[in-house]
Amino acid sequence: xxxxxxxxxxxxxxxxxxxxxxxxxxxxxxxxxxxxxxxxxxxxxxxxxxxxxxxxxxxxxxxxxxxxxxxxxxxxxxxxxxxxxxxxxxxxxxxxxxxxxxxxxxxxxxxxxxxxxxxxxxxxxxxxxxxxxxxxxxxxxxxxxxxxxxxxxxxxxxxxxxxxxxxxxxxxxxxxxxxxxxxxxxxxxxxxxxxxxxxxxxxxxxxxxxxxxxxxxxxxxxxxxxxxxxxxxxxxxxxxxxxxxxxxxxxxxxxxxxxxxxxxxxxxxxxxxxxxxxxxxxxxxxxxxxxxxxxxxxxxxxxxxxxxxxxxxxxxxxxxxxxxxxxxxxxxxxxxxxxxxxxxxxxxxxxxxxxxxxxxxxxxxxxxxxxxxxxxxxxxxxxxxxxxxxxxxxxxxxxxxxxxxxxxxxxxxxxxxxxxxxxxxxxxxxxxxxxxxxxxxxxxxxxxxxxxxxxxxxxxxxxxxxxxxxxxxxxxxxxxxxxxxxxxxxxxxxxxxxxxxxxxx
Numbered sequence: 240x241x242x243x244x245x246x247x248x249x250x251x252x253x254x255x256x257x258x259x260x261x262x263x264x265x266x267x268x269x270x271x272x273x274x275x276x277x278x279x280x281x282x283x284x285x286x287x288x289x290x291x292x293x294x295x296x297x298x299x300x301x302x303x304x305x306x307x308x309x310x311x312x313x314x315x316x317x318x319x320x321x322x323x324x325x326x327x328x329x330x331x332x333x334x335x336x337x338x339x340x341x342x343x344x345x346x347x348x349x350x351x352x353x354x355x356x357x358x359x360x361x362x363x364x365x366x367x368x369x370x371x372x373x374x375x376x377x378x379x380x381x382x383x384x385x386x387x388x389x390x391x392x393x394x395x396x397x398x399x400x401x402x403x404x405x406x407x408x409x410x411x412x413x414x415x416x417x418x419x420x421x422x423x424x425x426x427x428x429x430x431x432x433x434x435x436x437x438x439x440x441x442x443x444x445x446x447x448x449x450x451x452x453x454x455x456x457x458x459x460x461x462x463x464x465x466x467x468x469x470x471x472x473x474x475x476x477x478x479x480x481x482x483x484x485x486x487x488x489x490x491x492x493x494x495x496x497x498x499x500x501x502x503x504x505x506x507x508x509x510x511x512x513x514x515x516x517x518x519x520x521x522x523x524x525x526x527x528x529x530x531x532x533x534x535x536x537x538x539x540x541x542x543x544x545x546x547x548x549x550x551x552x553x554x555x556x557x558x559x560x561x562x563x564x565x566x567x568x569x570x571x572x573x574x575x576x577x578x579x580x581x582x583x584x585x586x587x588x589x590x591x592x593x594x595x596x597x598x599x600x601x602x603x604x605x606x607x608x609x610x611x612x613x614x615x616x617x618x619x620x621x622x623x624x625x626x627x628x629x630x631x632x633x634x635x636x637x638x639x640x641x642x643x644x645x646x647x648x649x650x651x652x653x654x655x656x657x658x659x660x661x662x663x664x665x666x667x668x669x670x671x672x673x674x675x676x677x678x679x680x681x682x683x684x685x686x687x688x689x690x691x692x693x694x695x696x697x698x699x700x701x702x703x704x705x706x707x708x709x710x711x712x713x714x715x716x717x718x719x720x721x722x723x724x725x726x727x728x729x730x731x732x733x734x735x736x737x738x739x740x741x742x743x744x
Contacts, residue, residue, distance in 0.1 A: 464490040484552035523548035549597040580639040588626035
């Protein structure tokens, strides 16, 4: 029984515990539900506030957008009104322009009618004047021009002479000052040494030695030097002939050495020629360097200095080309300094202006063109190349330095004694000058004076008036320039003189 009681008591205890647990869980469930309800109520309240706020913001945005739209519509309306006003204004202007165009067209037609009427009136007036005067229009014009010319001829002659004198005075003063300054500071020999092309033999036996057995020696010498050797033309002389001045100098040196040594055979000839080539090469290089140093020009390529040195053995009309170039370079530097030109370019160009002559026997063409090409080939500046090319008027000189080279060339070549000209050539040039002058009508006499530097022309005063004398001087000068070659400048002096002679008895 006790066991049953214990079991029953245990069962009842378990039931009471389960009931307590169930009651606790039930109470806990009811509390969570209430809390959830509170949260739901709170969330609904907050959501309602958010919706109200969003609706309020939407309403504000909508009202603001409506206001902006209204403003834009007002602005569009104002713009439309302005465009309409402008369109109306343009229409009015177009109407006014059309009216003005029509008015101008009417005025142009009226003006053209007036011009036609005036032309008709002038034609009728000319016809009446021609009928009254008995002269045509062209005849009247010629007569009027002739009368006018006669009236103002003397005034024109006086005015032209006055202007010429004033211009000549100003130009001459400046040119004389510059040129005289240069020439006074530059002193040189009147004539330059000539290149030796003939050797004097000590005796007739030496001539036989030079020729050798069956001509072997002279043939060997000609082959080694490339120079023609003539021993029979002049007694006691050996003549060396070659277009290459360097070869002539080598042959001269070799012959002098052979004649001094006395032993002449093919072997000694080869040795003498080889030594001659070395000596002349040294002399050429030394001559080019000395010339550049004397003038004060630096930076010239070695190849060009070699060509410059070869000019020592080249002459032109008896004038040594290297001495001529050195003299020109000194004058060019002085003139460039006086007028403010580039002194270095002027001196370099004048020193090298004739270097083309060193190779004219090898290259075809004018020495000015060849020299310019060589200067360009070896990298000299363009102003120097241009001055070399233009010193004989093959091209137009466009720089002050090029004009200086041209002027110095004329001064150096044209001064008295600079070049050797035969008497026959001199007389021929004098005759040509006089013949050119007398080929014009109205010439009484013509004389070439001052060694051909001036042609003095005396005209018939009855056939040539003062104005015609001015034109005649210009025409004679133009013909001389076109038909003759001459160094320097030739002055054309036309003289018109009227003499009245009477005798008192």
